[in-house]
Amino acid sequence: MMLEDLYRLLKSGHVQAQGVVDTMTQPIVVLDQNFCVSTANNAFIRTFKVERDDILGENFFSLGDGQWDITELKNLIASVIPKAAAVIGFEVKHDFPMIGPRTFLVDARRVIHPDDNSTNILVLFDDITVRRRHDAEMEFILSETRHRMNNLFAVVRSIAMQTSIEDRTARDYRETLLGRLETTFRAQEIAATNDAADFEDIVRLAVGELGGDRLLCNGPAVELESAKVLSVSLIFHELTTNAAKYGAFSVPGGEVHVEWKLQAEPQGQTYLSCEWREVNGPPVKPPERKGYGTKLIKGTSAQLHGEVELIYAPAGLSALLKIPV
Amino acid sequence: MAMSALMGDTEHRGCVLVVEDEVFLAMELEAALTDGGFRVLGPAASVRDALDLLTSECPDAAVLDFNLGRDKVTPVALQLKTLGVPFVLASASSAAELSRYAVLADITNLGKPTDLKRLVAAVRALHA
Known part of the structure; x- marks a missing residue:
């Protein structure tokens, strides 16, 4: 292979990799072994409202008034990554100065350069703030529904228990019970859908x-x-x-x-x-x-x-x- | 003679405040407690009604639902604690939800639907 061809191949590989990283909707940052930023994709710039020039070459943990100086994240990147090759889905909750409280799932992967054995760390952020809020809302609705079902069952049971069985036919009992149940359900329906x-x-x-x-x-x-x-x-x-x-x-x-x-x-x-x-x-x-x-x-x-x-x-x-x- | 003895007996029955906004459940609790030998204060269907009743009479024990329409029963629970009146809950709310309120932390929840025999036994234990 001609040297020129090899160069073209490497270059197109690089462009492709760059393209992939930039197309990712999740923020990605690549750190060198001193935790300085060597690359950040567009999603990272957008999500954390930073300027690319302000962060390239800077120590990641001292960026933007130390907004990334989060103990758990630092431990993850500084100590876990050198031992494990990758950490997937590490949850970080943090109140960022520019963008407010967020919950991220952080994936971090160690990448070793084949030529000089230098280490890069690829860090990928998945913003799950909205998802978590939806989960919490869903849980609230489910627990409320369970509560109402229990309540409803208690009411039904109570009506059945208090509807007398003395001196009456089964048919009469059933009609009386259903009459009370239907009145209750209809009234609850009206009360639930109207203020008055x-x-x-x-x-x-x-x-x-x-x-x-x-x-x-x-x-x-x-x-x-x-x-x-x-x-x-x-x-x-x-x-x-x-x-x-x-x-x-x-x-x-x-x-x-x-x-x-x-x-x-x-x-x-x-x-x-x-x-x-x-x-x-x-x-x-x-x-x-x-x-x-x-x-x-x-x-x-x-x-x-x-x-x-x-x-x-x-x-x-x-x-x-x-x-x- | 028999009449006054009976009335005297009524006076000495333990008085239990019932707070429950579902009319069928309230009446069922009232009937179960009355059959169990208690006198019922209420039933109160709201926080305001319950607090009003507590200004007129201090019961020996109380049975509280947790959700009263849009309100929670906690102001009543706080007032009962202040008065030194023991109480139990009869609520369909989860333990997780109830544990968010310090005043309900150590309180037994008999759940809903409520086993009325257990309820009467629990109130008896409070009253003893």
């Missing part, structure tokens, strides 16, 4: 298809904050279930009138005062024992800092509900 919901919408939704033109609503528009949607839904769901079994919804022609108004109290608190009144239903007598439905209505009202009164008038049940809004 219209009171009449909540009542109509809770009463469901039994209502239709047999549910007569009359009152001003009232916005309920989302935290109250579930409780209010449950109250009207339980009243509906009761009306379907024993009250106005158990006979053709029975109706439920729901009327409400806003009441300002002297202390500045506004209350929603609402009456559920069943008409044209069968004669009503007070129940012999307080069922879970009644307990749920009372418990839910108490949770809303409200009060509820159930009046078993012979002509039809009335429920007076008063809750702060």
